[in-house]
Amino acid sequence: QVLLSESGGGLVQSGGSLRLSCAASGRRFSDYSVAWFRQAPGKAREFVATINWNDFGTKYAESVKGRFTIARNNAENTASLQMSSLKPEDTAVYYCAAYSTGRYDSVNVWRYWGQGTQVTVSS
Secondary structure, three states: OOEEEEEOOEEEEOOOOEEEEEEEEOOOHHHOOEEEEEEOOOOOOEEEEEEOOOOOOEEEOOOOOOOEEEEEEOOOOEEEEEEOOOOHHHOEEEEEEEEEOOOOOOHHHEEEEOOOEEEEEEO
């Protein structure tokens, strides 16, 4: 069992930056891949970024590539999402997820989820 808790969301102007954190409890966090998803009002939850548990390889959605950076610290049981050059269309609730059982960009394959943190980008 892994419990995830996100923090770091808030209101930022377009072009600004935010750093989201995901704190995990549970002894096997280092064995799991981690991902960030987001969900805007009235839209489906969508993949943002993921980082592997073993080689720390990363993948990003095209919409955030070059602007967002995912990282993890297994010693501290944390993951992060550094977001730069934010745009109004990045406004969403951001969720941390862990333990994928399939294709990384599918919502349905992630077993553990945090409660989400709101990110609002004003124009």
